Amino acid sequence: MFFDDEENSLAQREILQAFSQEILALGSNFDVSFGIRNIPTHTEDGIPIRKLYVSNLPPKTTRTELFGVFAQYGFIKSCWLRMGDKGPNRTPTPTYAFVTFINPDDAHKALQAPYHEKQLRGRNLRISPADSWHQPAEDADGRVCWKPNSQRQEENNASPSGNDGEQHNDVPIQDSPSNTEKDTDDSNTLANEQQQGFSEADSGFNILDILNRDCMHHVLSYVPIRDLIRSERVSKRWQDLIQEFLLGVRIFKTSWWQHVPVTLTTAVLRRVLQKLGGSITRLHIDHNWTALNDRTAHTVGKFCPNLEELKVVGMHTKNWNPLIYGCKQLKHLSFISCNKLTDSSLVQIVKSDSSIESLTVANNTHVTGLFLTGSNPQKLSSLAFYNCYSLQGAVLTAAIESMPCITALKLDACPVTMWKIIPLILKKVPNLQELSLSEYTSLDIGLKHYDNEMFCESLSKLTELRILNLSRNIYITNAVLKQVAQSCPKLTALNTSSCNSRRSFSHAGVGDEGISAICRSCLDLSRLDVSYLAALSDNGLAAAARLISLTSLTARGNAALSAQPFALCLASCHYLKEIDACGCDNVSEEVVTAAVEELGTHPRPLVLRLAATAAANVEEFPTHKLLTVNTYEDHSNPHLRPDFVDRMFEDSSDDSFEDLYDPDEFDDFLAADEDDFLDDEDDLEDFEGLYRLGLHGPDLLLL
Incomplete structure (x- = not known):
């Protein structure tokens, strides 16, 4: 089109622009009115769309009615209807449905059909393609992987995700029903689609094409596992990547859930272990104990067959015996601040055929050590007790005879009476390589000469000792360190911090003489801690220059x-x-x-x-x-x-209460000594008036 005048040309262009906008608006209204839309035929992974997601269902919808709505577009493979909550006083109502066509073209026709054709009981059904995670898998030859119901049921029972009834009731992991529900459709279920193969024909590139597996696994290591499990529904390629990453997870701590608003319950832990349990080797249950119940031990024993280390913190659970039935490879077991843990809870765990190699009990008031008597654990090599007030030294001495493989013993912050029994215990473990006797700070039983002699005599047999921890132990003196230097030439680590560091104690602690003896004899020492020692000077620490391996x-x-x-x-x-x-x-x-x-x-x-x-x-x-x-x-x-110096109870503070009581001010507040109460006649009349009001002498005193 040609214009003679430039102004007319500009005016005509504005008219054409306005006309095109009206045409576009009319076209959009036409699409909405008649259902003509640009709907893709494949998902973002290139999978043909056969499965449709249907919502906005009227109450009391049946599969027959839903089948009749979509049968006009093609042959339907399956029609699955999700019902709501069931109960004695509830009527189940349909929430959403999945309709699967044999031919992808029929599904495309159903999506492009006008809205008035997809009505049920006067309500417009909302139709959208199911995500690629729900679409039936298709191999390279174009054959759809349809599977019979019996095979699907077996895969459901054997799949890591496990579609049992308890899993469906686990709300924290479950997403909203829209395109994410883990249904038990006759054609496609969650467990089936996790194992189906599929072909990909992506039209573009995404992050999965740019980054290799190692980079993706490194990136995923910074994402919470809860979010990874929830994001599996994005696509099948992403699902395979997540599952591959989860199979490589070896450590899981429940404390990672403390920043999540969703409470970690045993049901949620069960679903997480269904994904990770087959691969993890270290599990720390250190979440808030109120969120987990007594079924936690059964859950761990069932879903963690390859578990090697378990750490339980703050759980009030008595029965932990189910661990031995499922976790056959469990080697390291720790119970910290488990107040209800008793000897009966540990009897089966440390029996003769147990695989436990290391056992730790800390902050407990019930364990006495009786569970070790008669158990004869052949593989138990490390035994540790920390702050166990009920621990009995005599029982432990009798039980340690049946543990020939003990190489590490830790008796820290135990009752003071345990110190007299420790020499008898050390005589029965000559192959000890690690010993910890820390935090003995009570003076209830004073240090006696024969106590040091017995302890030094027991140390003389520990020729294989390599790690020694004597921190905050007031019974350790220079004589003890001299005996260690003479009997333990293979020592590699020594901690003598705060061994009788106060000058006010009646007996001397560790000083230059003991440290010098250690540095002259234990030349393999690589770690040395001599903190908070009152008797240590430059001459004693200078002896550490002889330790060439320090x-x-x-x-x-x-x-x-x-x-x-x-x-x-x-x-x-x-x-x-x-x-x-x-x-x-x-x-x-x-x-x-x-x-x-x-x-x-x-x-x-x-x-x-x-x-x-x-x-x-x-x-x-x-x-x-x-x-x-x-x-x-x-x-x-x-x-x-x-x-x-503790300033709170020093001598100068004794006079601090004198200002609270000043006799002169206190007398002025009540009355002077020479002033008499009811001295005047007016006061007497007032006093008699009080009697007329019903107030008596005791009442006056109370007032």
């Missing part, structure tokens, strides 16, 4: 130490990677200078923790690429320092 040195809260012994250790111990001197007030920046010089000749990663020291006040240090100096994270505990 990798970690910790000496927190020692005010008498300076930078000199740390510099000697850096110059002699070429494998040293960490020094923790937090709270050592006199340690200066000389440690950093010595570290830079050492790294110049023997490069290695080195960390210096110098918070709450004199070096922390220095603004600039000599730098090195392999050196890390931390001056802001104070890991020391001021209450464990040898020079700590």
Whole structure:
């Protein structure tokens, strides 16, 4: 079209634009009115659409009525109707339905049909394609994988997701009914479609095509497992990727659910373990105990056949025997703060044919050790009790004779009476490699001379000992460390922190003499902790320079130490990677200078923790690429320092109550001593008037 005038050309263009907008509006109304829409024939994964999702169903809808609505478009393979809640006082009502056609073209006709043709009892049915997760699978030759009902039922029972009745009632994992319900359709169920193969003809690229499997698995490791399970319905390619990732999960902790608003119940845990139970080897049940019930042990035993480590925290469950029936490979078992755990709960777990290698019981008031008597566990090698007030030393001594494989024993924060029995126990475990006797801080039974002699005699037989923890034990002295140095040449780790660190104690604790003896004899020592020792000086710590295998040195809260012994250790111990001197007030920046010089000749990663020291006040240090100096994270505990003074009950506080009672002010508040009550006649008349009102002497006193 040609225009002579430019202005007429612009006017005609505006008219054409307005006319085109009206045509588009009319076309959109036409599509809505007559049902002519652009509906895809394949899903986002390239799967032909055969299955339709139907909603907005009228009450009392039957399969026959629904079949009659869609039979006009083609041959229907199946028609499944989802009914609502059932009960004695409830009438089940249909919520949604799935209609599956044999031919994808018939399903496309049903989608393109006008709305007035898809009415039931005066209500317009809402029709949409089911997502690819629900569509029937199709192989490369175009053959649809139709399966008989009997085979589907067997797959439902054997599938990891398990479509039992309890699973359908688990609301937290279940999505909304729209295109996501795990139905038991006659043609396609959740368990069937998880195992069906399918062909893909994607028209474009997505994240699954760009990233490889390793990258996707790394990305999925940052996504909560709950969200991964819920997102399986996106597509079949995504479902296969999620299932492949879940099969590679080896560790699961229920504490990961604490940030989720949905409460973790045993039913929810059951559904999660149905997905992960076959692959996980470590399970930590450390969620809020009120959310889980007594069926938790049955759930773990049923769905976790390959479990090797189980940690239970804060659960009030007595019966844990079902674990041994399902978890045949369980090796490490820990019960922490389980108040209802008793000896009867552990009898079957540690029986002779059990595979348990490590058992830990902490913060318990019922376990006495009787469950070990007569059990004869042949594989139990590590036994640990922490803060178990009812633990009986005599029972443990008799039971440990039937455990020949014990190599690790931990009796921490146990009753004070246990200390007298410990020498008898140590004599029966000569092959011990790890020993922990920490947090014995009570003075109910005073330290006696024969107690140290018996304990030192029992240590003389532990020639295979490698790890020794004696932290916060007031019964450890220099004589004990000398015996350790003489009898345990293979020692690799020693912790003597806060061993009688207070100067006010009647007996001396660990000092220079004991530490020097250890450093002269135990040359394989790689980890040493000498924190909070009142009798330790630079001369004693300087002996650590003989430990050529030392990798970690910790000496927190020692005010008498300076930078000199740390510099000697850096110059002699070429494998040293960490020094923790937090709270050592006199340690200066000389440690950093010595570290830079050492790294110049023997490069290695080195960390210096110098918070709450004199070096922390220095603004600039000599730098090195392999050196890390931390001056802001104070890991020391001021209450464990040898020079700590409790200001709450000091002598100067005795006079603090004198201001509360001042005799003069208190007398002025009531009356002076020389003033008499009812001295005047007016007062007497007022007093008699009170009697006339019915008030008597006792009432006056109360007033």
